[in-house]
Amino acid sequence: MYISKLTIQNFRCFQDFTVEFNEGLNVLIGGNNAGKTTVIKALEFLFKRGSAKAPTIDDFNKSLDVSTPPEITITATLKSSNTDTMDDKAIVASWLTKLETPWEAELTFKYFLPEQDQKKYIEESANLSTPKERWFLLERNLKRYVARIYGGNIVNKNRAEPEYLDKIHCETLDALRDVESNMFTGKNTLLKQLLIHFKDKAMHTVDHSEKTDGQNVTVGNDKFGQLSRSLVDDIVGRVNQKEFLEFAEKTGASVGGVPALDGNLQEGDVLSALRLIIRDQTGIEIPIINNGMGYNNLIYISLILSKFKMITSPEYGENAKTFPILLIEEPEAHLHPALQYNFLKFMKDEMDNQSFSRQIFITTHSTQITSAVGLKPIICLEKEGGKPVFAKYPSKVFSESNEDQESRKYVERFLDATKSAMLFAKSVVLVEGMAELILLPILAQKVNCDMDKHHVALVRVDALTFKHFIKLYGAGVKSENREYALEKRVSCVIDSDPSKIVKEKQDGVRRSWKKCWPFDLDSSPDIFDYKPISGAVRNLNEQTTASSNVKVFYKSEKGKTFEYDLAWDNSENTLLFTDDVEIVEVKELSVCTWAEKEKERAKLASSFLIHAQGVKGELAFELASRIQDNRSTVINVPAHIKGAFEWVCYRNELEERNG
Structure with missing residues (x-):
């Protein structure tokens, strides 16, 4: 039940x-x-x-x-x-x-x-x-x-x-x-109840005789009676009753009987005297009031x-x-x-x-x-604006199909403390790289879309695993399961990653799609087949077609990776192009039909990407520091990334509301 x-x-x-x-x-x-x-x-x-x-x-x-x-x-x-x-x-x-x-x-x-x-x-x-x-x-x-x-x-x-x-x-x-205050000593109701109930239970674990539980309890009670009688007699014997009660005889009170001391110590009296202590690893004992509040919370729950x-x-x-x-x-x-x-x-x-x-x-x-x-x-x-509160159930968005169950298991396996933030935030931005994780919060501020102020969670996932996480928000799930999905806005910021493959298969050589530069697309159509966007992007587009709250953002033309796209829009910015960035010649540019100005931008963007790949993530931290130290310097945020920020921050709705 x-x-x-x-x-x-x-x-x-x-x-x-x-x-x-x-x-x-x-x-x-x-x-x-x-x-x-x-x-x-x-x-x-x-x-x-x-x-x-x-x-x-x-x-x-x-x-x-x-x-x-x-x-x-x-x-x-x-x-x-x-x-x-x-x-x-x-x-x-x-x-x-x-x-x-x-x-x-x-x-x-x-x-x-x-x-x-x-x-x-x-x-x-x-x-x-x-x-x-x-x-x-x-x-x-x-x-x-x-x-x-x-x-x-x-x-x-x-x-x-x-x-x-x-x-x-x-x-x-x-x-x-x-x-x-609820567990200091045995005088408190909760602790006293437990002490009374679990009293004599330890005898059952150490008594190897054939006695029943009832016999064990009887033995325990008899032993306590002997000890309590001995203790009371000891205390009474230590009191000078003659001097203590000498005035009883002088006042005539003793005519009705001579007063004396006696006592009866009950188990409850002793239980009330017990208190919880903490014994640390060194054997030092401290009262529970001096224990940390967090540990005391756990003790109380126990x-x-x-x-x-x-x-x-x-x-x-x-x-x-x-x-x-x-x-x-x-x-x-x-x-x-x-x-x-x-x-x-x-x-x-x-x-x-x-x-x-x-x-x-x-x-x-x-x-x-x-x-x-x-x-x-x-x-x-979830509570959206002035709408009523409604309950959502993330696990129920996954149907019993093998594909959905695989997604559920993947999400649960990787739903660590960082990724769990996507369940609490008002909106979510999913990214696929460490550079985006470091730089996007700073770029968001450049377009007045502060992620913290708008309660936006920035979560890094792998390019091929976006498909699992966006199901939590109703994208790509069966219509009957969509009612359980979280109704938060989600931006999937993903690299376009163009690629090419040799048309004719050569003996003993396995054909496979390989990443290429955007300016390499369609340069040799008789030799290669091309894809201007990756399969991961295409699959995400299909998965989010019917979704009203999950959108995919990527550079659809002349795009490649986050670093390349950022450099393309900031090809003359000294914050990106420091003396450490070596400008290299990319052979594919020599046969590119782009305009000279675009070819020059592509050359710089390619050089920046090659430099970023060489320093293995360090560039993002350095660039973040330079941007923060030079706040007055203009940084152009790529249009698709700006669109992702505006979507999760409800910028269009806010602007319409404010006239």
Whole structure:
């Protein structure tokens, strides 16, 4: 059994919103105010009864017409799975909305004004002239609002039975958590509960006798009784009772009986005295309050997981919980990136094994976390302008075809912390080289398209692997899968890389396409066949034909590589052509039919490219420094690269909006 879907109406940023969940782990990502926390709070209203506070006026969606009393409705769909138990079925028996396998059940939280109070509300609202006055009316009437949880089809309005709701246990670690105060000593509820439950468990692992668990516990209790009696007797013996109580006899109090000291030390008293400490590799012990906040967060989460193990234990009998849920906001808080990765990898593995929690819901802004869990658990909440928030599911864009599954595996394999940025950004620029990765952010500033300000992720992929990544954004996928794709703008900046191949095959020589200069194209048509753009560019063009948000940008005429194209548009720029750049003669230029001015530019561009290939990437760093040190010097940005910037930064729309 798992929560397969959540529908939220009129709650905070959601007027009518539905999100689908996975079995096990669910990782919600999205920009600020996209609704991640609202999803967590909605789950709390349904599954954390008693702890979740009643909604306030600020919890109502602000676009509502409150001339009639509005309602907040949150509906969770529970669906059967392969790991169902008899207890699962018993819980949802009266909540079922679909009987055939896989069965479905529903729980609905409603916050509403009772029917007997609605007439008066509507009459008062009719006499008010402004929305602001009506919102004040709603706020005054909140004290009359009631919260109910219904099971099954909501039209029947059957109240969900508390005894079955109590079988579902929900724990939340919010973003502003103070974990230290919850686990200092055994006086705290969580730590004390765990100490009591796991007390005497160690005896089972060291006792090699044939005793049963019950006998082991009895032995443990007897031993504690002896030790506690001895300890109390020792303390009592060290107190001078005669001097301590001498005035009792003088006041006459001893006539009713002589006072004396005695005591009884219970296990709970000792457990309350225990505290967590940290023992480092050298053996030094420090109190947990002095431990790092990140490590304490991990320790606290580990205690929560131990609690889940405890409350689902058969030792609790009918009081045992059946369906524990963990909600964590921003687990990356105070955690080193490596710890983030390892922690979520552990969570994913444990959820796959259903070891402690039936479902975990996580909100995050961390690329380390998304790279650790793969695509399947990720749910993207996207919000574009004034449009409603909608949920997208990156893993579902890939169909079951071999080609799509290959793409999915490739993306997951290479979705490291750097490439995961493409899931969080507002727009994405995909490039194929280190030089582009270094220089494009600087060139973007030259055309007033600052990538950071426009929340654009710059991601390097290989020329032949663009096709895998752009499927995340709906390019080249089946129409029925496109609804799950991310609706972000994507620019694919790729080299045109012209090539040629010998027409006639020679004996013993294998024909293959070889890269050539743009000025070499069609120079010997009787000997070679030519391609002005590479196969990778052509395939990308075909893949993005039907896409409204993914575009391919390359220099369609007289283009070759990024370095060549940049030098072509800056053939007289001293920032590029320093004394280190040797101007070389390229033999193919001698038979080129271009105009002399174009041939001269081609000669310089070719020389710059040859120089860049010789220094193996160092040139990009040096050129970036020179551009930044000489900000007043004009750099011409190639038209196709400028177009890529303007596309992901919505420049055309901004200009139209500003007149």
